Structures are given as structure tokens and as C-alpha cells.
Amino acid sequence: DIQMTQSPSSVSASVGDRVTITCRASQGISNWLAWYQQKPGKAPNLLIYASSTLPSGVPSRFSGSGSGTDFTLTISSLQPEDFATYYCQQANSFPLTFGGGTKVEIK
Amino acid sequence: QITLKESGPTLVKPTQTLTLTCTFSGLSLNTNGVGVGWIRQPPGKALEWLALIYWNDNKRYNPSLNSGLTITKDTSKNQVVLTMTNMDPVDTATYYCGALVDRSGIYYRKTFDYWGQGTLVTVSS
Numbered sequence: 001d002i003q004m005t006q007s008p009s010s011v012s013a014s015v016g017d018r019v020t021i022t023c024r025a026s027q028g029i030s031n032w033l034a035w036y037q038q039k040p041g042k043a044p045n046l047l048i049y050a051s052s053t054l055p056s057g058v059p060s061r062f063s064g065s066g067s068g069t070d071f072t073l074t075i076s077s078l079q080p081e082d083f084a085t086y087y088c089q090q091a092n093s094f095p096l097t098f099g100g101g102t103k104v105e106i107k
Numbered sequence: 108q109i110t111l112k113e114s115g116p117t118l119v120k121p122t123q124t125l126t127l128t129c130t131f132s133g134l135s136l137n138t139n140g141v142g143v144g145w146i147r148q149p150p151g152k153a154l155e156w157l158a159l160i161y162w163n164d165n166k167r168y169n170p171s172l173n174s175g176l177t178i179t180k181d182t183s184k185n186q187v188v189l190t191m192t193n194m195d196p197v198d199t200a201t202y203y204c205g206a207l208v209d210r211s212g213i214y215y216r217k218t219f220d221y222w223g224q225g226t227l228v229t230v231s232s
Contacts, residue, residue: 001170034218036154043203043222044154055220087154091217095169096156 002026002090006099012107019075021102023088028068032092035064035073038101039084048073049091078104109133111143111204111223118229125191125228129204134221136162136182139212143187144219145178147200155200159207160187161215194230201225 003026013019023033031051036044046055048064051071061076075082083106088099115127127145134141144159158178159167168176175192187204205219 032217036219043225044219045222046218046220049218049220089154089156089218094159094167094217095171096159096217098154098156100153 001095002029002093002097004088004090004097004099006086006088006102008102009100010103010105012105013078014107015078015080017078017107019078019082019104021073021086021104023066023071023073023099025069025071025090025092029090029092031067032090033064033066033071034089034091035062036087036089037082037084038087044087047086075104109206109208109221111206111221113202113204113223113226115202115226115228117227118231119194120232121195121230123194125189125194125198127189127191127202127204127226127228129187129189129223131185131187131204131206131223134206134208135185136160136180136187138162140209140214140216142207142216143180144205144207145187145189146203146205146219147198148203148225149197149200152200157191157202158189159217165215196230199228199230201227 005024035048038044052064085103111131142161145157160178177190203225204223206221207216209216
């Protein structure tokens with residue numbers, strides 16, 4: 001199985017800050033990586049797929065990059081509605097696996 | 108608009124079999140490129156993928172749970188059913204169904220584009 005490791009596990013930031021979350025795969029997955037946002041008590045929501053593609057409706061302050069084993073999710077200017085937990089997921093092969101999550105908290 | 112909703116028992120006893128139903132609208136498992144799967148999340152923990160079924164009845168399971176999982180589809184009802192045998196308290200979690208849509212109709216997409224609201228299942232005697 002491909003292990004997905006996210007860091008940090010939590011980050012405290014202020015509105016307007018730039019936030020970067022990393023995700024590392026235990027083996028190469030090309031660009032087959034997705035990011036999800038999950039707010040408390042809610043289902044996850046797809047934020048980015050294929051490492052850097054934003055689905056329709058996702059704000060442009062979110063961006064993703066990376067290929068192979070190392071990936072990054074960046075929020076360019078944190079907004080109040082962005083405080084949530086973020087998960088990466090490898091979409092390269094079965095079994096599908098998720099990272100442990102990164103909680104973005106208010107500083 | 109694509110929506111999914113999970114239904115099933117909120118409480119099951121250890122060793123019992125759990126049956127969950129995902130009812131969806133706005134998409135069809137008769138359409139090439141469409142898949143529906145299940146993911147769970149224990150309280151306060153990360154997401155774990157369980158199983159997936161595609162439009163052509165291709166089924167995939169998480170091998171760590173494979174022997175206890177069965178996924179089926181009923182295209183006439185727009186439903187996907189997951190059964191999980193021999194439930195244990197460690198299986199207490201919120202269970203989500205999700206839809207995967209490859210617009211080209213060719214590939215087995217492995218990214219969950221749409222999610223249901225989830226249903227909390229508690230395993231306890």
C-alpha cells in the first residue's frame with residue numbers, strides 16, 4: 001500500500017496568512033493526488049485533483065503542486081471559511097489511501 | 108445537481124453484519140466513467156477508503172477489510188449497497204459514500220468528486 005504522510009498535523013494561522021501543507025507519498029504516484037477540505041461535522045469536499053487542478057467553484061487562493069512523491073497545498077491568503085482540516089489522497093493505485101490530515105486553526 | 112445520501116442502522120452489535128445504502132441522484136451507474144465508493148472516518152481520526160464499484164461492475168476493495176466487505180449496485184434504483192460482516196467496536200465511524208465521475212467515460216477515476224453527508228454507525232453491545 002502507498003502511505004501518505006502529511007505535515008504539519010496542525011497549523012495556527014491568521015486571516016490573510018499564506019499557508020502551506022505538504023503531503024509525501026511512500027512511492028511515486030505521478031500527479032495522481034487529490035486534496036479535500038473537511039469542516040467540523042461535515043463531509044469532505046474535493047479541493048484539488050491531479051495535483052494542481054481546481055474543480056469548478058473552488059476559489060483561486062487554493063493551489064496545488066508536485067509530482068512523484070512530494071506535493072504541496074497552498075492557501076495564498078487565508079480566509080475565515082478556510083479554517084478546516086485538509087486531507088491528501090493518492091489516486092494512483094488501489095488501495096486508495098489518505099493522509100492523516102492537517103488541521104488549520106485560528107491563531 | 109449530484110447528491111448522495113447514506114442510510115442504514117445507527118447502532119449495530121459486535122459480530123453483526125452492517126448494511127449501508129447509498130442513494131444518489133444526478134448521475135447514473137449506467138454511464139461510462141461513473142463510480143460510487145465508500146469511505147469511513149472513526150471519530151477524531153482520518154479517512155479510510157473501503158470499497159468502490161464502477162459502471163461496468165468492476166469492484167475494488169481495501170484488502171485490509173476485503174474479506175468482510177461486499178459492494179453491489181442497483182442501477183434501476185440509483186443505489187449502491189455496502190455490507191460489512193463481523194462488525195467490531197473499532198468499526199465505529201462515520202460512513203460516507205462518494206461518487207467519482209470521469210467525464211471522458213474511459214477511465215477508472217480514483218478521486219471522489221462528490222460526497223454524501225455521512226452516517227454515524229456505532230458498534231456496541
